[in-house]
Amino acid sequence: MKQPVEGEVDARLAARLAELRGERGWSLGELAERSGVSRSTLSRAERAEISPTAALLNRLCQVYGRTMSRLLSEVEAESGPVPLVRAGEQSVWEDRASGFVRRSVSPPHPSLRGELVEGRLAAGADLVYDRPPVPGLEQHIWVLEGALAVTAQDVEHRLDTGDCLRLRVWGPTRFRCAGAEEARYVLSVVLP
Structure with a gap:
């Protein structure tokens, strides 16, 4: 398995965060209310304009009911x-x-x-x-x-x-x- 480069991981993470929100049918506003994170920060994270901090990912993991390791493994895994x-x-x-x-x-x-x-x-x-x-x-x-x-x-x-x-x-x-x-x-x- 090839180690993804830093930019690739950030881009995959942004896409996965957007997917998770989409899977639940939530707007950015709904996710902001559930997580306590501003809509603008969430939007920028989903577009890979910022690299999320550990604290931000922790809040999103709590909302999505997964550990940070699980979220990151979903981003990093290219196969089963x-x-x-x-x-x-x-x-x-x-x-x-x-x-x-x-x-x-x-x-x-x-x-x-x-x-x-x-x-x-x-x-x-x-x-x-x-x-x-x-x-x-x-x-x-x-x-x-x-x-x-x-x-x-x-x-x-x-x-x-x-x-x-x-x-x-x-x-x-x-x-x-x-x-x-x-x-x-x-x-x-x-x-x-």
Whole structure:
């Protein structure tokens, strides 16, 4: 499987976002009401005039009832599910505005409940999600390098290299690089 180039991923993501809205028969106004995202931002995202942030994609995933991994795998997959994805073929998506880089490690599969994601946050990066894409989502966060502060249910957990946090996500979460160097971690996501 060929790794899509950055512009291709943004264009495919824009098209998929437009398809999802169309499948439901929603206007931009209806989607704006459901997601809390302005019509103009949604329109620009669907036309690939902007690259959506992780926070924006999280809001849309919640409205569409899917995880970010599932949405991105729908965008990146050119064929059906495969059991193995080589390291050089794993899809990478970047939220340049927040300093977040996301690698889809698990082979994409629409009907399986667990997935692995590698996350990297640049020094000083602060990523806030106002809600989970799926309420009750189980997450395991294992820090491979650096320090990460994760806030869930108004409790901040500081994780250093080797530490692992397990939680269920019901409300807002925050991922913050808590050190002077980049934080690199594995996020295991399990649908409820």
